[in-house]
Amino acid sequence: MPLDKKYDSMLAYYQEASFNPVPISVEDEGVWRDHLAKRGNLYTGSLGIPVGLLKGRKVLEFGCNSGENALALAHHGADLTLVEPNKQVHPRLRQLFERFNLSDQIISLSSESISGFTSDKKFDLVIAEGFLFCLPDRRELIGRLAGFLDEGGFLVVSWNDRYGMLIEQIKRLFLWRGCALLREDPQSETSLKTAQLLFGEDFDRLNASRSLPVWWKDMLVQPFIVDEWHWSYDELLRLVEEAGCELHSTSPRWPLADHYRWYKNVRSTSERHEAIFHEWNRSFLFFLTGRSFPHLAQTPASEEVVKGTAKLIAALSLYGSTDGVESDLVAVKWSGELDSWLRSFGDSFIDAFADDLQELLNAVKTDSFDQLVESYSKAKTFRKLWGTPYHYLSCRKLA
Numbered sequence: 001m002p003l004d005k006k007y008d009s010m011l012a013y014y015q016e017a018s019f020n021p022v023p024i025s026v027e028d029e030g031v032w033r034d035h036l037a038k039r040g041n042l043y044t045g046s047l048g049i050p051v052g053l054l055k056g057r058k059v060l061e062f063g064c065n066s067g068e069n070a071l072a073l074a075h076h077g078a079d080l081t082l083v084e085p086n087k088q089v090h091p092r093l094r095q096l097f098e099r100f101n102l103s104d105q106i107i108s109l110s111s112e113s114i115s116g117f118t119s120d121k122k123f124d125l126v127i128a129e130g131f132l133f134c135l136p137d138r139r140e141l142i143g144r145l146a147g148f149l150d151e152g153g154f155l156v157v158s159w160n161d162r163y164g165m166l167i168e169q170i171k172r173l174f175l176w177r178g179c180a181l182l183r184e185d186p187q188s189e190t191s192l193k194t195a196q197l198l199f200g201e202d203f204d205r206l207n208a209s210r211s212l213p214v215w216w217k218d219m220l221v222q223p224f225i226v227d228e229w230h231w232s233y234d235e236l237l238r239l240v241e242e243a244g245c246e247l248h249s250t251s252p253r254w255p256l257a258d259h260y261r262w263y264k265n266v267r268s269t270s271e272r273h274e275a276i277f278h279e280w281n282r283s284f285l286f287f288l289t290g291r292s293f294p295h296l297a298q299t300p301a302s303e304e305v306v307k308g309t310a311k312l313i314a315a316l317s318l319y320g321s322t323d324g325v326e327s328d329l330v331a332v333k334w335s336g337e338l339d340s341w342l343r344s345f346g347d348s349f350i351d352a353f354a355d356d357l358q359e360l361l362n363a364v365k366t367d368s369f370d371q372l373v374e375s376y377s378k379a380k381t382f383r384k385l386w387g388t389p390y391h392y393l394s395c396r397k398l399a
């Protein structure tokens, strides 16, 4: 059952529901410490941008929402230019900075969108976190964002990764199918209760910053969590290079292409990107499952395996899209290429994962809501995994 209502943009979706997608109660001392530790881990630990070096640096953040992440940068002494078109969240942002005595760190707060914002200044760090992938001109925007950088400055972007989304899209499919069988809108209270029934137990075990209702609203029933708006490294690495930048680091941190190398053996940007992309094929299992399997030789995923997986994910996401219809379930078919590759590892856990995937894709076609829930609960290996739906990269502006 498609959504009753269509939305022009993710921004319109948030605004209409007065929904804050990333509510973090940093006013609470314990939450603030935890938030600082997580943001420090993201920047210093994963993205290779030490927060200790941010003092006095010029930072431009697009889509900062109510400013909880910007607050952490201000805490480390960054000078902030903030751009957030959703004016509903500006009052909370101002209040937060006042409360933390960090208002002086805000150089300006604009309500322009990323496309409308202009500046004569260049910045040391430009951030577009949590929304860029949903914009129709996202390819051009990577170049536009890099244009705000000083030479040697860093750009940070995040996206919903096509392949990392496999597990999340199956969860989404089960929820949307459940809603169709109950004849309920995916945005209804019943849908939230169904998400709780299907995923609540597993979600409680996760070290998530957000509650299940927020995850439900922002991921499971959000109209922009569909294949059209997924992104992946093959496209992003090319765009980064075209924008005159070089990949610096990632979160999760998966490329090993820089490891075990003598620093004097300098590669060109394209040579290094190529090596990283080769590494991506070898990390495909991590992208799909969210787990590393260090005891296994990492057989690279061939082009056919990647294509077969992409086709499956597109079919999964079609049902959970605003235009999805019952007949779209026919397109949901297990990928033979992916199956053979997964089974080639000869590992019992990965075999059980492949079994679960295959069974879930059949089970979702049932006409009984109770059977749907029962089949999902039986997928014990699948239920232990969360994939890697959300990725970040940092890149450096070249001379």
Ligand SMILES: C[S@@+](CC[C@H](N)C(=O)[O-])C[C@H]1O[C@@H](n2cnc3c(N)ncnc32)[C@H](O)[C@@H]1O
Residues within 6 Å of the ligand: 010, 011, 014, 021, 022, 062, 063, 064, 065, 066, 069, 083, 084, 085, 086, 112, 113, 114, 115, 128, 129, 130, 131, 135
């Ligand atoms: C999911 S929230 C992410 C908030 C924060 N950056 C984070 O990652 O936690 C997406 C934010 O991007 C903003 N946004 C949406 N479209 C935008 C656009 N075209 N230009 C700038 N910001 C936009 C939304 O208003 C929202 O505050």
